[in-house]
Amino acid sequence: MRKFIVFIFSIAFNASMMFGLGFGWSIIETNNPKMGECSVDVFEGTDLYDFACLVDKQDVNGIKNSYSKYEGLFDSLESKGTDNKHVHLKLMHWAVGNKKYEALETLLVLGMNPNVLVEYGDYKLSPLYFALFNSRNHGINETDKFISLLLKYKADPNIGRSPLWCFTSAESVKGDLGKLKLLVDNSDINLEQYGYLDKPLFMILIEKRSSSLDLAKYLLIDCSINIDCNYFDDDGLKKKNEMTNSIDRIKFLSKDKNYKFKKNKDFLLILERAKSCSN
Structure with missing residues (x-):
């Protein structure tokens, strides 16, 4: 009987711990916008959908041929809301969040604005913020090339919510001195x-x-x-x-x-x- 009581107590304790961890994780998840692995279908029904599909496929020639037709929409048109707090993405943020490196490089070479912002609650987030926060989706090493590419094309780390916040709150880059130095050495970050x-x-x-x-x-x-x-x-x-x-x-x-x-x-x-x- 005693062993049975101990066993039941152990199950109850572990269950409460798992619930606590799960609840805590849900808070972490819901306190941050959905930044990666987001289908191109969020642009379906907008005037950018056809072009977004080219970006999704990383069709470099298609992007180059169609860029001028759509460039007036890049800074203003947003996707439908994602499934996490209905965040609306601009194409630059979507390309960064979905690891479309070749397409992103082509867009930046053609002149797409790397400093366009999207609103998330009381904050405005830049593509650079997305790139840094997205380390957990991109893979730690792969993130560096996205950050470097954005900084090369004059991404400003001082607009919107500071990407420094990621170093205190995003598990994937906490304590990552290399990424901090990458920002400091290649920008005028405050x-x-x-x-x-x-x-x-x-x-x-x-x-x-x-x-x-x-x-x-x-x-x-x-x-x-x-x-x-x-x-x-x-x-x-x-x-x-x-x-x-x-x-x-x-x-x-x-x-x-x-x-x-x-x-x-x-x-x-x-x-x-x-x-x-x-x-």
Whole structure:
């Protein structure tokens, strides 16, 4: 009887854990627009559908021959809503989200605007944002060529929602120093964007992962970004016991018994920077 009770308890516990994980994942999924693996049929019924089909097939000659006929629609015409919060895509975003590299390169060479934005809730998202967020769909290495291509044709990382947000919230690129350097080395990205969600990247120190230290050290030591700032502009967004000042947060981590990297040499450099700025 005792073994049976333990068995039932174990099943109930595991079920609750799976439900919690599933519920958490559904929140993550629904908090982000559907950016990839989206059928070209979302353009069906619009004036761009025939051209979108050429992009879908990566028909380079067809794209070149038809480009001038449709170019007046690229910055304004949007798809029907996707199945996630009814996000409406422009053709540039759709091409990036669906890994149409050859077609995308052709479109950019022909002059398509890499800085067109789509609205998602209170935010406006650029194709560059889509490319970075889409690492989980594209494959980590393949994403680099999409980012590089967009930057080559003057994609602006400072318009719409900052792609820096992806480094704090998209699992596929958290702590990816290579991608951060790719952005920094090939654009004039503003590394000091503040706000509740578009937070400075060194705040991901709280993630307690070694790769976070790499990004933090790069930003604070190599890029010398401003460390003396408040995390929230609106304290109403502050969570209980959360550090609003960046310097205080870093000092807090150095004393946190659960923070396993507090003796790491990179973290000590970051802490030293925080101490020098507070004096």
